[in-house]
Amino acid sequence: MNLATPALIFCALFLQEAAASGRASCSGGLCFFQRSADFEVAEKACKESDGQLMRLDSGEHVGALNRLLRPGRFWLRGRANCTAVSVESGPLVSLELEPCRNTLDGFLCLYESSSVCGAVQSSGGTLVMYRTVTGFDVLESETFPPGTLALVRQPGARYPDSKHLCMSTWLQSPWPCEVFQGGCDHGCNKTSNTCTCPDARALHRNNISCMEPTAARPQPETPRCPEGYKPAADGGRCVDVDECAEASDLCTGEGEQCVNLDGRYECRCAQDFVEEDGVCVNTSICLLCEHMKCEKVSGVYRCECKEGYRVSPKNPTECEQECHQRECPAICNSNEALEKKDMQQCYCPEGYIVDLGHGSATCYDIDECKSQKFCDHECENLPGGFRCVCREGYRLQGIDKCVRLHQGGEEEEEEESASGSPPDLASTPVSLQPAAVPSYIKTGSVLGIAVFVVLCLALLVCVVKRSLRRCASLNLNSLKHPDIDIFYLQQITTETYKRLSFDKQFKNDSQRV
Template identity: 45%
Template sequence: MTPSTPALLVCALVLCGLEDQVRSQRGLCAGNQCFAFFKEPEDFPGAQKSCKDSGGQMYTLSPEHVHDIVNVSGIYWVELSSAEQPEEEALHSCPSISVSGGKITLQREPCLHTRNGFLCQYTFEQPCSRVQTRPGEQVTYTTPMDFKVDDSETFPPGTIAVTVKVGGTYAELRQVCVSKGWMKAPWSCEVLGGGCDHNCNAETKTCVCPPGKVLHRNNISCTEDPCEENPCTGEGEECENTREGFQCTCRDNFIKEDGACVDNSICQMCEHMICVKLDGVYQCRCTKGFKVADNPTKCEMICQGKDCPAKCNVNGTCYCPYGYITDVRDGNGSPTVCTDINECDMGQCEHKCENLFGSYRCSCNKGFELHRDGNTCVSIVEVEEDGSGSTPRPYPTTAGAHPAAVPSYIKTGSVLGITVFMALCAALLFLLGRNALKHCGSFQLSSFKHPDINIFYLQQVTSETYKRLSLDKQLKSES
């Protein structure tokens, strides 16, 4: 039996021109077979074992079709068919090919002698075709038998195809041949480590990297962490790894505007979810009928009259706008209302006071004008001209509305507490006065009493008695 011409051609293609490459164990695949040339010193039994351990067998060669088509110097073990190998010779010598000067010679060597290498062949099913590439890309194929094949048209299952850009460092894509098709990495971690360069996470089926390195954009390789030296130093910036390296992004509560990160954290807390930017600063705004409260993130209702409904929470606590206090008009479950505070009753203004809903306004009598504090009045002093002009009026300000003097958090209970306190003070004063009167009733003015002064108690007398007493007093005076 003689081998077919394609088999000899495969052998020639494997050996021809590969003198520098065979050290890395290269081969060729055609149809459903692969042929590999291993330049590893072995004796014949060792060569057979190596082929078997890698899933193949020694390459079967017929001497009738060996001719001068290769130029790889050395002696390499091959196999002959049993029909072509003499039985008596098979016990002591084994077939090999000698390559020298471009010539291939079939010869027999002692089986236990060490030669330069050996050839193996492999048979498989469901091969994969070549991987499609784009301009500027190249692919390397490594078979599961651990030899590379680059010029083949078919590849055995388990072959790894790595696509790289010409001159590139990292792979663009890594795939494995499975059932006539290519599967992209990362795949199941149980199969060849998922195709990851470093490690594979079995739970997430993703590639992971050691500390100080980050996953490359190909999702299988690890690169140095570009954010380690913190290249993003702008306010509100942080470094983020990308497939191209890194980019500076805005931290939480910052947004990108005109190339800079701007703090808009207050916008997340606006009660009515309205946020505007004024003079480069974000501020909360309220819907119609409301205004921003003392807390710049809260909104309070605008009262247009003396009374308006109070804003109550689920706990029954009610709140009123600035310048109003809560007031419960009756105890029949009526809603709590907010009533205007009359600041004029509290003596806020020095001269004149006008109460407004939620505020007040001060004004001054003729000859005075309002001080810059908005409450007191100062005299308008006219200075006669002395050649240097007149002295300007002190504190020239315009009267305006004041915010309420009583903060909005003052409740009806506070007013009631003040009233009770004042009543207790009045009662105390009354008791002190009463006690003082008791002591004064028994007080004797002894220092003012003269020996000649007769003190008479008032009693009912007749006209005759009165005349007699008056006459006695007159006679006494004359004597």
């Protein structure tokens, strides 16, 4: 088997730094190492394990980052050379510039997805311990970085069942003697790549351990198991007690889950929960907040909005415009071409209607009390909504119904009387109701109505013009009956009378001739 050169470097590192200790955890190609280090040491540690400091230039690893990090400050590589991610209690994560010589709580390394390994496949009841070449114990991990050693053993057993090395895939010992001495406990034969033992010791059946001659013979006596373990069915070994499976009353707090460990168990916070003051708190909503603002109120995280907005009652992760007056400016999508035509897309809070004109957009309150009858008794219009008010002797039930109050404290629905004047209004105000906007009050409806009115006016103008033309061309002679003479009146003067008399005499003389 021919292993790559980095494996030889791993061997030297292991011999040099085996005394060091720390904690590591990985998800995908991202690994979190918890050990005090300055920027130079952190960058060197990542390179020596065939990785590099994580670059936070995309949201690709944000999910893994939230799962891995513990409260503290950790090195990574940002736009500036020495950048750190600061994690406080809860879901608050921020980037900070740190002097490179500062010692932080750990660092984040990123590896190629093809170079990391998954968990070692082992039989039921066995325990697997993982340790990196730089001395980190890898715990609660989904993946493992190159050069990780995995030791598989039975609980309480003196010798391991097997040993494995991560080199893109798991290699089981003994492997070539040039790398970690083949994984052997004592010696390695470079010719055959097998483990060797000194005189008076025998090679264990795991092919890597050397045992005393007496230990080579099976011991019939039942082992004494430490706390958290119990004798196996064969009576020759100890196996871990799975407290989480055997007891259902463990880790019953909200957001808690039981995790079985070697010889013990722990109560940990489930995904999307973080531990605060010993309690698991749900933080998943903070990743969905529209304005990226999240605050804890009475132990529960809630989204908050920027000034001028409020959390939508329909969706706790969204923000909507807030207005407490009869009119306020609308929120519009920027579009210069549409603005010149007064056709930009603008939005108003619920209970308001937008009015576009002269390059501006204004939200006006809708008077729900005028448009429809929402209340049994009286309706009071308010900015963005309305409220119902009952007369004296009545009590509001729900949002719009008034019920009569009797002396005995009983209530009954109001029965309207055909006569008599209405009683006075009750002085006790009722709660504000959200605006019930009529379905027909929409911007498109208003535009449609306006177009319809213009068309009607145009049609009326055409009809009037046509009628006037017909009257102007009317000929009275066409209305004359054959037996009816039409006479025209004319003012008679002395000259006119003489002329008419002469014309008449001339006409009579002509007829005689």
